[in-house]
Amino acid sequence: xxxxxxxxxxxxxxxxxxxxxxxxxxxxxxxxxxxxxxxxxxxxxxxxxxxxxxxxxxxxxxxxxxxxxxxxxxxxxxxxxxxxxxxxxxxxxxxxxxxxxxxxxxxxxxxxxxxxxxxxxxxxxxxxxxxxxxxxxxxxxxxxxxxxxxxxxxxxxxxxxxxxxxxxxxxxxxxxxxxxxxxxxxxxxxxxxxxxxxxxxxxxxxxxxxxxxxxxxxxxxxxxxxxxxxxxxxxxxxxxxxxxxxxxxxxxxxxxxxxxxxxxx
Amino acid sequence: xxxxxxxxxxxxxxxxxxxxxxxxxxxxxxxxxxxxxxxxxxxxxxxxxxxxxxxxxxxxxxxxxxxxxxxxxxxxxxxxxxxxxxxxxxxxxxxxxxxxxxxxxxxxxxxxxxxxxxxxxxxxxxxxxxxxxxxxxxxxxxxxxxxxxxxxxxxxxxxxxxxxxxxxxxxxxxxxxxxxxxxxxxxxxxxxxxxxxxxxxxxxxxxxxxxxxxxxxxxxxxxxxxxxxxxxxxxxxxxxxxxxxxxxxxxxxxxxxxxxxxxxxxxxxxxxxxxxxxxxxxxxxxxxxxxxxxxxxxxxxxxxxxxxxxxxxxxxxxxxxxxxxxxxxxxxxxxxxxxxxxxxxxxxxxxxxxxxxxxxxxxxxxxx
Amino acid sequence: xxxxxxxxxxxxxxxxxxxxxxxxxxxxxxxxxxxxxxxxxxxxxxxxxxxxxxxxxxxxxxxxxxxxxxxxxxxxxxxxxxxxxxxxxxxxxxxxxxxxxxxxxxxxxxxxxxxxxxxxxxxxxxxxxxxxxxxxxxxxxxxxxxxxxxxxxxxxxxxxxxxxxxxxxxxxxxxxxxxxxxxxxxxxxxxxxxxxxxxxxxxxxxxxxxxxxxxxxxxxxxxxxxxxxxxxxxxxxxxxxxxxxxxxxxxxxxxxxxxxxxxxxxxxxxxxxxxxxxxxxxxxxxxxxxxxxx
Numbered sequence: 001x002x003x004x005x006x007x008x009x010x011x012x013x014x015x016x017x018x019x020x021x022x023x024x025x026x027x028x029x030x031x032x033x034x035x036x037x038x039x040x041x042x043x044x045x046x047x048x049x050x051x052x053x054x055x056x057x058x059x060x061x062x063x064x065x066x067x068x069x070x071x072x073x074x075x076x077x078x079x080x081x082x083x084x085x086x087x088x089x090x091x092x093x094x095x096x097x098x099x100x101x102x103x104x105x106x107x108x109x110x111x112x113x114x115x116x117x118x119x120x121x122x123x124x125x126x127x128x129x130x131x132x133x134x135x136x137x138x139x140x141x142x143x144x145x146x147x148x149x150x151x152x153x154x155x156x157x158x159x160x161x162x163x164x165x166x167x168x169x170x171x172x173x174x175x176x177x178x179x180x181x182x183x184x185x186x187x188x189x190x191x192x193x194x195x196x197x198x199x200x201x202x203x204x205x206x207x208x209x210x211x212x213x214x215x216x217x218x219x220x221x222x223x224x225x226x227x228x229x230x231x232x233x234x235x236x237x238x239x240x241x242x243x244x245x246x247x248x249x250x251x252x253x254x255x256x257x258x259x260x261x262x263x264x265x
Numbered sequence: 266x267x268x269x270x271x272x273x274x275x276x277x278x279x280x281x282x283x284x285x286x287x288x289x290x291x292x293x294x295x296x297x298x299x300x301x302x303x304x305x306x307x308x309x310x311x312x313x314x315x316x317x318x319x320x321x322x323x324x325x326x327x328x329x330x331x332x333x334x335x336x337x338x339x340x341x342x343x344x345x346x347x348x349x350x351x352x353x354x355x356x357x358x359x360x361x362x363x364x365x366x367x368x369x370x371x372x373x374x375x376x377x378x379x380x381x382x383x384x385x386x387x388x389x390x391x392x393x394x395x396x397x398x399x400x401x402x403x404x405x406x407x408x409x410x411x412x413x414x415x416x417x418x419x420x421x422x423x424x425x426x427x428x429x430x431x432x433x434x435x436x437x438x439x440x441x442x443x444x445x446x447x448x449x450x451x452x453x454x455x456x457x458x459x460x461x462x463x464x465x466x467x468x469x470x471x472x473x474x475x476x477x478x479x480x481x482x483x484x485x486x487x488x489x490x491x492x493x494x495x496x497x498x499x500x501x502x503x504x505x506x507x508x509x510x511x512x513x514x515x516x517x518x519x520x521x522x523x524x525x526x527x528x529x530x531x532x533x534x535x536x537x538x539x540x541x542x543x544x545x546x547x548x549x550x551x552x553x554x555x556x557x558x559x560x561x562x563x564x565x566x567x568x569x570x571x572x573x574x575x576x577x578x579x580x581x582x583x584x585x586x587x588x589x590x591x592x593x594x595x596x597x598x599x600x601x602x603x604x605x606x607x608x609x610x611x612x613x614x615x616x617x618x619x620x621x622x623x624x625x626x627x628x629x630x631x632x633x
Numbered sequence: 634x635x636x637x638x639x640x641x642x643x644x645x646x647x648x649x650x651x652x653x654x655x656x657x658x659x660x661x662x663x664x665x666x667x668x669x670x671x672x673x674x675x676x677x678x679x680x681x682x683x684x685x686x687x688x689x690x691x692x693x694x695x696x697x698x699x700x701x702x703x704x705x706x707x708x709x710x711x712x713x714x715x716x717x718x719x720x721x722x723x724x725x726x727x728x729x730x731x732x733x734x735x736x737x738x739x740x741x742x743x744x745x746x747x748x749x750x751x752x753x754x755x756x757x758x759x760x761x762x763x764x765x766x767x768x769x770x771x772x773x774x775x776x777x778x779x780x781x782x783x784x785x786x787x788x789x790x791x792x793x794x795x796x797x798x799x800x801x802x803x804x805x806x807x808x809x810x811x812x813x814x815x816x817x818x819x820x821x822x823x824x825x826x827x828x829x830x831x832x833x834x835x836x837x838x839x840x841x842x843x844x845x846x847x848x849x850x851x852x853x854x855x856x857x858x859x860x861x862x863x864x865x866x867x868x869x870x871x872x873x874x875x876x877x878x879x880x881x882x883x884x885x886x887x888x889x890x891x892x893x894x895x896x897x898x899x900x901x902x903x904x905x906x907x908x909x910x911x912x913x914x915x916x917x918x919x920x921x922x923x924x925x926x927x
Contacts, residue, residue: 005731009743012728016750016802019761022771023753026764033515035496035764047307053333075647082645085637093911095645097904098652101660103852104903106860106880109896112344112889113659119350128544131350142655145648150852154812154845174640188811195744196807196853199751209341214295214351215332223754225300225335228569229511230491231760234307239753246752250745254738340885443871444885476691484788484870489763498767498787617671617887624886625702629688631874632705 020243027236034233044237051234054222058238061218064133065201068140073194075141076148077186081178083149084156099150102143111210114139118211131213139211140204144197151196155189156182291328294548297342297353299535300335302406304561304568311564317555329548346371352542354549360534363402364395365614372401373539379550382557389603390534390574394613402536403553406571408505409598410450410531413512416521418500427455427527429501431474436481440493440502443485445627446612447531448475451503454529454610461613465622472626479633491515494522505533506595507570524595532607534574572596663900666893679894703879703895707902710875713790713865714858717797721805721854722847724798729806729846730839733813740814747803759796759867766792766868788870796864801857805850812846813839848914856903860896 030039048054079099086092102110115131122130163185167177183190205220212221223235296314306312314333321329334353336342339362345351347369358366366372377383383403390404412429418438423429430439430451442448452474453460458467483499493499494512497520509524516522537556539549555561559577563584566573578584585593600606615623670676688702732743750758765771766786773783786792816839824834862877876899883892 005727008727009731012724013746015799016747018765019758019799020750020753022761022764023757026761031515032511033492033495034760035492035498035767035770036515036517038515038517043308051305051307053305075651078644079648082641082648085641086645093908095649095652096911097908098656100852100856100904100907101656101900103856104860104900105663105896106862106877106899108881108884109663109893110659112884113662113893114655115345115348115350116662117655117659119348123349128542129352138655142651145651147853149648150849151808151811154808154849155815157845158812158815174636185815188814192744192807192811195748196804199748199803202752203755205755209337210345210350214297214334214353215330217334220754220756222300222335223756225337227301227337227488228299229301229508230488231757232301232307235754235757239757242752243749246745246749250742254742338885340887344884443866445882484872486871487866489867489870492760492763493767496767496769498769620886621888624882624888625686628702628706628874628879628882631871631878632688632700632702632709633690 020239023236023239024243026233027240029233029236032232034231034236044233045241047232047234048237048241054219054234054238057217057219057222060216061202061220064137064140064218065198067137068144068201069194069198071137072141072144072148072197073190076145076193076197077152077190079145080149080152080156081182084153096153099146101146103146107204107206110143111139111207114142114207115210129213131211133213133216135213136208136211136216136218139207140201143204143207144200147196147200148190148193151189151193152186153189155186159185291330292545292548293330293332294355294545294552295332295334295351295353296552297334297336297346297356299357300337302335302357302535302569303333304564310568311560313556313561313564316561317552320555321551346540346542349542352544353540354543354545355537355552356540357405357535357537360393360395360536361612361614363536363538366538366540367396367401368614371541373541373543373546374400375403375539375553376546376550379547380554380557382554385557385562385576387574387576389607393534393604394608394611395534396536402538403557404534404536404574405556406507406566406569407532407534407574408507408571409526410503411506411509411524411526411595412501412503413494413509413522413524414502415494415497415500416523417497417519424523424525425527427451429527430503431455431478431481432501433481435501437483438500439478439482440490440499441475441478441482441485442503443487445623448485448627448630449623450531450612452478454527454531457529460531460610461615463616463619468619468623468626472630475630476633479630485631495520503527505571507572509595510570510592526598529606529610532611534607534611570596663893663897666890667897668894669890671890679891680898682891683895683898703876706874706879707876707899709873710859710877713793713797713873713875714855714861717794717801717858718805718851718855720794720798721802722850725802725805725850726809726843726847729809729813729843732806732810733816740810744807744810747806751800751803755800755863758800759864762792762796762799762868763787766795787868788872790869790873792868792870793865793873796868797858797861800861800864801854804853804857808849808853809843809846812843816842844914848910851910852907856907859903860899 026034026037027044028040028042029037030041030043083092083095118135119130159182164177164181167181168174172180203220205224208218209221212218223231226232304310304313306315314331318329318331339359342356342358343362343366346353346356363372380403386404390407391399396402412424414424414429419429419435423432423434430441441451449468449471450460452471453467456470456474458471462468486493490502490504491508491512494502495515496517506524509522513522537553539546543549556565557575559581562573562575562578563581566578567584567587573579579597588596667679668675668677670678683703684701686702687699689697690700690705691697732740735743768783768785768787772786776783820838821834824838829837860877860880862875862881865873865875865878876895880892880895883895
């Protein structure tokens with residue numbers, strides 16, 4: 001059983017990382033091709049570091065994703081706690097249906113309808129440019145929220161509701177009870193929700209396109225707009241670097257984490 | 266991990282706050298162009314935007330911010346501008362979209378006093394259907410659609426006209442466009458029909474032609490065609506001449522890509538315009554004028570591989586030398602009357618009814 | 634208990650306001666477009682068109698028949714989405730289980746490792762899959778080098794499914810994992826003590842307890858995958874026309890009203906399906922399971 005599950009895990013990760021291996025290989029391609037490898041070269045890395053516009057778009061993307069993640073995780077977790085506590089069945093199911101809506105709409109429709117709304121509001125306030133970084137952030141938080149709520153809700157249901165009550169009986173305020181008892185219990189859900197929110201924001205093109213103002217483009221927008229020609233291996237080089245940076249962060253954080261914590265599990 | 270995340274977030278917030286505080290008395294230019302459609306300094310090329318900035322700051326002794334954004338299609342660009350969601354000072358749409366935007370009062374007439382370099386534009390590119398009075402647009406690049414094939418697979422004798430894309434001998438090796446306008450275009454040029462007709466019966470004929478072709482296709486693709494032709498994954502497809510050279514640069518050893526123009530075929534022109542949301546029209550005109558100057562125009566033509574309507578480009582020794590005689594012969598084919606061919610075969614803006622009809626036929630092709 | 638109510642209202646307030654502004658208001662825009670024509674006059678035409686428009690379809694045997702265009706497109710999208718979701722579940726559940734039984738450090742690493750591929754741009758990932766699956770691609774190069782026959786995958790249904798499974802896989806694994814991670818191990822021990830074998834434990838204890846996670850995973854994979862369009866265009870070589878493609882096509886053809894109508898209908902169908910799913914899983918059988926945790 002042990003070996004079987006090990007083999008299984010390895011196979012799954014092979015599947016997940018196969019395209020990453022391709023990115024890695026073709027980022028060293030000499031030619032401007034993503035399918036014909038003509039020789040080893042570091043030129044796309046050199047190109048990447050000279051490409052101010054792409055680097056700026058990477059910064060924009062990370063900034064947007066980080067803020068969207070924090071906002072949607074805080075609002076979403078609070079919302080999940082509230083939804084779980086709601087007494088009215090009718091209100092509860094209405095709110096959870098509304099939560100599902102952003103997922104059921106194709107991106108292009110969500111993007112255009114948000115754009116129309118921002119323009120409408122912008123006109124109302126007499127703004128020349130309705131769209132900006134902030135409209136993009138609002139949109140990102142909106143499509144990230146359902147993912148957070150969906151992650152946190154089942155953890156709340158799974159949790160023994162007697163726990164926070166016991167904490168309050170022992171003299172905790174409700175806020176203390178939440179942070180000391182409830183939050184640690186639902187943490188896996190909060191973390192997966194946050195990771196998903198970050199990922200969704202990082203990868204979104206369509207909604208970002210329609211809600212972005214002049215002068216603020218994200219990496220996905222840059223990449224998707226390369227349709228006149230095709231995506232250059234420069235972008236593969238960028239992906240490769242991102243991959244290794246994350247891997248390095250992961251290793252560092254594991255080396256610095258307190259190993260004592262592991263024993264409690 | 267927590268510390269790293271906290272530090273990253275703090276940095277992010279500071280960045281966010283600073284994004285809004287870079288004020289001061291500077292002029293701002295917002296440019297909206299297709300992706301990968303300007304020489305951007307990569308691979309030691311000319312960095313158009315940076316050069317414009319330093320040229321401007323030297324000439325006018327004034328700071329300038331240039332926001333250069335990209336779009337993916339005419340329709341995406343139109344959706345954002347027509348909603349009034351953003352303001353750009355210069356946009357570079359294609360011909361049919363220019364006609365549509367002009368008709369909807371979305372473009373401002375240009376002041377050619379600020380664009381003296383307009384005189385370098387070849388007369389063939391003036392007075393065309395999309396801007397008959399030369400009021401709104403300054404051509405940036407143009408292209409002609411041709412058929413690209415892998416000579417290691419396709420007999421030289423078969424390589425003529427649109428028939429190659431319907432040749433059963435190469436069944437499973439042919440690529441067709443994955444958008445209705447271009448796909449129907451190939452069928453209509455093949456049949457000798459008008460690609461801008463409002464006659465439904467003619468669209469129906471093209472539809473049948475596409476249905477005949479469908480089983481012979483490798484697939485219907487857009488920019489994936491680069492990879493597929495370069496690697497020999499498919500053998501026949503049609504795209505713009507300039508793109509053919511981009512493919513040749515990266516083709517595999519086993520592949521020998523060749524190119525020819527079927528007759529008739531599609532012509533397109535992308536031109537610089539000033540949309541009505543423009544905030545600084547004079548600056549926009551200065552930028553357009555700069556784009557027409559020798560260095561910028563030559564660099565952009567070399568970078569994109571598309572043909573240039575600018576005399577400073579196609580008469581430039583260095584440009585002709587860099588591209589070579591064969592390339593120039595393909596990019597700038599000798600046409601008796603460019604304007605006449607262009608006006609006859611370029612796509613025009615169709616009425617909503619016609620567009621809807623084509624799209625319905627297209628859906629029918631696609632679900633088969 | 635008044636304080637409790639106030640607190641509930643307080644934690645709900647930000648989201649309720651948010652949802653009202655950024656979810657409900659845009660929805661009115663969609664509805665407004667869906668029920669108007671190009672000159673913004675009220676009409677049902679867009680809705681009826683979705684259900685009544687017809688096309689000619691010729692099957693492999695050469696027989697031509699008339700079909701309802703958009704219903705066929707919707708049906709095909711649903712089919713591919715369901716297959717992909719099922720595969721995600723089948724492949725993802727064991728991994729989520731293995732993860733949840735691993736050490737704390739390994740859990741953390743695996744969670745990030747599952748997500749990392751999704752941090753590479755979607756388009757770039759899809760291009761990389763094309764390079765792998767092409768007839769002249771990496772996979773076939775490998776197969777022929779070990780003496781096997783090359784496979785034709787790109788442009789087939791399988792290629793689209795591979796792409797969908799790949800892109801939605803983490804959204805199936807992580808929710809299941811987050812439920813399994815805090816599963817009370819005493820329950821499993823108790824079941825073993827009572828004479829259950831491993832299969833019975835899985836069937837009677839673990840699987841029912843992980844239903845909320847599975848449901849979440851299904852929601853997050855099935856729903857977005859129905860309206861996807863990029864994967865079908867790139868990995869399906871444009872051979873598959875899904876509802877996402879149709880909506881995008883209407884937008885490009887300057888027919889935003891019909892695009893909105895399609896999205897509106899799609900939304901109603903999906904919301905109804907989810908309500909049904911929630912209703913079915915909240916039946917008593919699952920209630921007792923929930924009780925078992927306490």
